[in-house]
Amino acid sequence: MLNQAHEILEFFQKNIEYGILDVNGKVHRITDENFWTDFSKYFILKSPEELLKSKIGVCFDQVELSRNLFAEKGILTKSYFICYYENLYSHSILVFEYDSKFYWLETSHRAFIGIHEYDSEEQLLRDFKHKFVHNEISKVPENHDESKLKIFEYDKPKYRINCQQYFDHMKNTKEVKL
Numbered sequence: 001m002l003n004q005a006h007e008i009l010e011f012f013q014k015n016i017e018y019g020i021l022d023v024n025g026k027v028h029r030i031t032d033e034n035f036w037t038d039f040s041k042y043f044i045l046k047s048p049e050e051l052l053k054s055k056i057g058v059c060f061d062q063v064e065l066s067r068n069l070f071a072e073k074g075i076l077t078k079s080y081f082i083c084y085y086e087n088l089y090s091h092s093i094l095v096f097e098y099d100s101k102f103y104w105l106e107t108s109h110r111a112f113i114g115i116h117e118y119d120s121e122e123q124l125l126r127d128f129k130h131k132f133v134h135n136e137i138s139k140v141p142e143n144h145d146e147s148k149l150k151i152f153e154y155d156k157p158k159y160r161i162n163c164q165q166y167f168d169h170m171k172n173t174k175e176v177k178l
Contacts, residue, residue, distance in 0.1 A: 001075060001098045005105055005115055008069050012107035016065070017056045027056060040088075040163045047159040059092045059108040060166060066094045066105060067156060078153055080125065081170045082132050085148040088167070089139035091132055095124060104128060111135040125151060126178055151176040 019035075020028040022042040028035055039058070046054065046061040048068040057065070063079050070077045075096055083090035094105045102124045106112040112131055118124035129151060133140045140149065154173035157166060 001096075002103075002115070004073050004075065005070075005096065005103065008066060009105060009107060009113075009115060011069075012062065012066075013113070015055055016051065016062060016107065018058060018062075018108050018110070019056045020058060021054045021056050043163040043166070045157060045159055045161050045166055050159070057108075062108045063092045063094050064156065064159070066107060070094070070096060079155075080128065080176070081152045081154055081173075082129060083150055083152075083167070083170065084133075084140045084144065085150065086141075086145065087139055090167075093128060095121070097121075109135075111137065122178065125176060129178065151178070 018030055020039060020042050022028060022038075023044070028038045028042060032038070043058065043060075045064065046057050048065040051057045051061045051065045067077055067079060078095045079092060080095060081090065081092045091109055096103050096105065102118045102121045104112075104116040104118070104124055104127075106114055106116065112135075116124070116127070118127065129149070132138065133144070133149070152170045152173045152175050154170055157169045161169065
């Protein structure tokens with residue numbers, strides 16, 4: 001199973017770019033000055049087929065394609081969303097269990113790319129939270145309000161929803177307390 005996960009990771013590294021393709025066909029890359037303001041205006045959650053065709057998507061899109069690729073191989077997964085609600089800085093990841101270990105597959109956040117192994121799901125989620133807050137591009141202030149930092153376990157959302165609908169979907173899923 002780990003070989004299959006590595007194949008999926010390699011596929012993303014070779015074929016999928018991080019960014020947004022808007023309805024007019026314009027690509028918005030994370031290196032663009034207005035990427036984060038453009039994000040809320042232009043983001044629409046792609047289906048796995050749309051992401052394969054466009055070859056550009058953010059973490060939310062990439063988790064859905066990863067979920068689909070794992071399901072095709074008969075591998076059960078979970079997905080988690082973390083958000084600092086003061087500024088809406090957020091990220092989604094895909095998790096799977098194998099041989100009594102838990103794995104975080106990271107395809108999009110450049111600081112975390114890879115497959116990370118943990119002894120428990122709680123250990124994984126604590127590390128995910130720590131890395132989300134303490135990385136070179138984090139938008140979570142050092143002295144942040146912990147009550148505004150939330151993690152949710154979520155099921156597959158509807159495709160073609162906008163940014164606000166995506167965030168609304170997350171608020172209606174299972175919050176994880178660590």
